[in-house]
Amino acid sequence: MVFSSANSCCSSSFSTSSIKRQEGRLLRKTNVGLAPCAHFFAGPRAFPLKCSNGHLLPMENASGDSSPVEVPIKQYNLSPDQNMTTVSITVVGASGDLAKKKIFPALFALYYEDFLPEHFTVFGYARSELTNEELRNMISKTLTCRIDKRENCSDKMEQFLQRCFYCSGQYDLEEDFKKLDEKLKQKETGRFPNRLFYLSIPSNIFVDVVRCASHCASSPIGWTRVIVEKPFGRDSESSRELTASLKQYLAEDQIFRIDHYLGKELVENLSVLRFSNLVFEPLWSRQYIRNVQLIFSEDFGTEGRGGYFDSYGIIRDIMQNHLLQILALFAMETPVSLDAEDIRNEKVKVLRSMRALEVDDVVIGQYKGHSKGGKSYPSYTDDPTVPSNSITPTFAAAAMFIDNARWDGVPFLVKAGKALHYKGAEIRVQFRHVPGNLYRRNFGTDLDKNTNELVIRVQPNEAIYLKINNKVPGLGMRLDRSNLNLLYAAKYQSEIPDAYERLLLDAIAGERRLFIRSDELDAAWALFTPLLRELEEKHIAPELYPYGSRGPVGAHYLAAKHNVRKYTKAKNTLILQKMEKNW
Numbered sequence: 001m002v003f004s005s006a007n008s009c010c011s012s013s014f015s016t017s018s019i020k021r022q023e024g025r026l027l028r029k030t031n032v033g034l035a036p037c038a039h040f041f042a043g044p045r046a047f048p049l050k051c052s053n054g055h056l057l058p059m060e061n062a063s064g065d066s067s068p069v070e071v072p073i074k075q076y077n078l079s080p081d082q083n084m085t086t087v088s089i090t091v092v093g094a095s096g097d098l099a100k101k102k103i104f105p106a107l108f109a110l111y112y113e114d115f116l117p118e119h120f121t122v123f124g125y126a127r128s129e130l131t132n133e134e135l136r137n138m139i140s141k142t143l144t145c146r147i148d149k150r151e152n153c154s155d156k157m158e159q160f161l162q163r164c165f166y167c168s169g170q171y172d173l174e175e176d177f178k179k180l181d182e183k184l185k186q187k188e189t190g191r192f193p194n195r196l197f198y199l200s201i202p203s204n205i206f207v208d209v210v211r212c213a214s215h216c217a218s219s220p221i222g223w224t225r226v227i228v229e230k231p232f233g234r235d236s237e238s239s240r241e242l243t244a245s246l247k248q249y250l251a252e253d254q255i256f257r258i259d260h261y262l263g264k265e266l267v268e269n270l271s272v273l274r275f276s277n278l279v280f281e282p283l284w285s286r287q288y289i290r291n292v293q294l295i296f297s298e299d300f301g302t303e304g305r306g307g308y309f310d311s312y313g314i315i316r317d318i319m320q321n322h323l324l325q326i327l328a329l330f331a332m333e334t335p336v337s338l339d340a341e342d343i344r345n346e347k348v349k350v351l352r353s354m355r356a357l358e359v360d361d362v363v364i365g366q367y368k369g370h371s372k373g374g375k376s377y378p379s380y381t382d383d384p385t386v387p388s389n390s391i392t393p394t395f396a397a398a399a400m401f402i403d404n405a406r407w408d409g410v411p412f413l414v415k416a417g418k419a420l421h422y423k424g425a426e427i428r429v430q431f432r433h434v435p436g437n438l439y440r441r442n443f444g445t446d447l448d449k450n451t452n453e454l455v456i457r458v459q460p461n462e463a464i465y466l467k468i469n470n471k472v473p474g475l476g477m478r479l480d481r482s483n484l485n486l487l488y489a490a491k492y493q494s495e496i497p498d499a500y501e502r503l504l505l506d507a508i509a510g511e512r513r514l515f516i517r518s519d520e521l522d523a524a525w526a527l528f529t530p531l532l533r534e535l536e537e538k539h540i541a542p543e544l545y546p547y548g549s550r551g552p553v554g555a556h557y558l559a560a561k562h563n564v565r566k567y568t569k570a571k572n573t574l575i576l577q578k579m580e581k582n583w
């Protein structure tokens with residue numbers, strides 16, 4: 001029984017909301033399949049928490065489970081109103097880069113927008129010795145106000161910081177988590193406590209933390225959820241081991257494996273675009289789509305994260321998770337509903353229908369030093385935390401195939417690289433040519449040169465545009481390629497929330513749709529593990545490319561092999577880019 005040791009540290013605690021106490025034993029009860037966006041009740045005012053699928057669900061108990069709570073409420077000295085819930089959010093690894101850069105700012109943004117429940121507390125936990133004041137000081141440097149709503153921002157910031165506390169401790173000492181538990185309890189007094197732990201720490205200490213938190217700091221009566229950051233292992237085997245170890249202490253529905261690309265606005269919009277517009281879904285198949293590209297490009301190297309990066313490489317860092325997740329969302333069949341399990345079921349089917357990658361399907365590269373305009377750029381191996389003979393790829397392009405009826409034969413060209421010529425992430429869909437094209441005289445013999453292309457620009461300058469052929473106004477018949485363009489900055493006034501905001505909100509609401517289920521993870525690793533093993537066992541060296549370039553030449557051959565073309569920019573794209581620069 002996986003939870004048999006759950007109470008070993010603190011007599012009053014048990015590790016999951018989905019456990020019922022029966023005849024002195026802890027029994028697990030599944031709540032997978034529910035769409036549990038919780039309502040938080042704050043004093044007399046009902047605070048409906050909207051999660052990202054937009055559902056406002058029927059009233060639930062505070063454990064995120066629709067059955068009655070069968071716990072000895074009285075012994076926790078709770079307010080007579082059981083709905084007086086509180087959420088304690090503990091950021092484990094609070095002194096680290098991700099916590100400072102993303103997690104605390106996202107929590108503040110949620111608070112600023114009134115998305116957090118009225119009663120909540122944020123705890124930072126790490127080994128560094130910090131006081132509450134020092135933590136607040138550290139956090140305050142990275143909090144920002146929404147550009148479109150600066151009003152009262154500094155007051156809100158101060159109020160938020162007053163809800164932030166710190167507890168220092170080791171990651172593998174139950175005693176230290178007991179200390180944390182005491183501090184959490186002090187803040188939770190009189191309220192129904194729910195607890196969220198965000199593991200913003202290196203993956204080799206995930207299991208220690210989960211063991212200690214589960215034994216000593218899980219919510220005594222409410223839900224306990226754990227957000228786990230990537231990497232979820234290095235290959236199929238280590239990922240399964242990690243999952244098995246976590247499941248010694250947590251039920252699957254307590255584990256929120258985060259992939260922050262799933263929280264990005266345009267990735268979230270993919271399903272809306274496809275399933276709520278009649279013009280796209282009928283075209284979404286091998287019959288009309290020639291190829292799909294999923295591109296991630298950064299215009300900087302591994303600066304500061306070379307140590308981590310070198311033992312993972314770009315395939316594990318970006319492709320196996322961020323790009324593959326987008327691909328699965330892009331290619332899945334219509335889910336039965338927007339519920340997490342329905343969507344994740346469809347994604348798993350896509351992943352399981354894909355062909356595992358072989359070395360011939362892939363081009364790998366590594367950036368080398370380069371001088372341009374009097375400035376010199378380092379090579380990957382110039383990073384002092386990277387071994388000088390490292391052959392870890394910083395670039396990879398792969399042709400992937402989904403062997404199902406919808407996508408048979410359509411190449412999905414997946415490309416990710418650091419230190420390239422631009423920063424951006426996008427999905428490019430190239431359509432087939434119009435059969436029997438009346439205008440072939442205008443296009444010449446290569447009909448594939450002038451086909452429609454749909455571009456979903458995930459970042460920066462979020463946009464969706466469709467390249468169409470159009471008649472140039474005037475007498476005569478001249479065609480050109482133009483864009484139907486939905487540029488977010490021009491259309492929508494409000495600032496786009498950071499991905500971590502959406503994901504944190506969903507984890508608090510118990511919405512699992514944008515988190516990775518263990519079978520999805522398994523299926524994703526199965527596609528990459530044989531390739532990674534072969535690259536490493538055979539010491540296959542990456543092709544070098546200059547820092548700031550378009551990547552290795554081999555990637556262009558791979559694209560050409562699959563008839564993936566780079567179109568010259570349509571005229572109005574250039575105009576729009578100029579306009580964007582001025583915004």
Ligand SMILES: NC(=O)C1=CN([C@@H]2O[C@H](COP(=O)(O)OP(=O)(O)OC[C@H]3O[C@@H](n4cnc5c(N)ncnc54)[C@H](OP(=O)(O)O)[C@@H]3O)[C@@H](O)[C@H]2O)C=CC1
Pocket residue numbers: 093094095096097098099126127128171199200201202203205229230231308
């Ligand atoms: N940074 C980023 O942009 C991204 C990070 N991630 C993932 O998020 C997690 C956190 O990343 P990040 O904040 O960059 O990590 P850090 O290296 O900054 O580590 C976070 C904290 O963990 C503690 N720590 C660091 N190394 C060790 C160690 N060897 N043993 C024990 N404790 C250690 C430190 O706290 P202290 O010493 O005070 O205990 C540190 O402040 C990682 O899993 C990472 O892969 C994912 C996507 C992007």
Ligand SMILES: O=C1O[C@H](COP(=O)(O)O)[C@@H](O)[C@H](O)[C@H]1O
Pocket residue numbers: 260298317
């Ligand atoms: O997960 C990661 O993502 C970042 C890029 O995230 P973005 O939201 O800024 O696009 C990447 O730099 C990092 O290497 C990787 O671990």
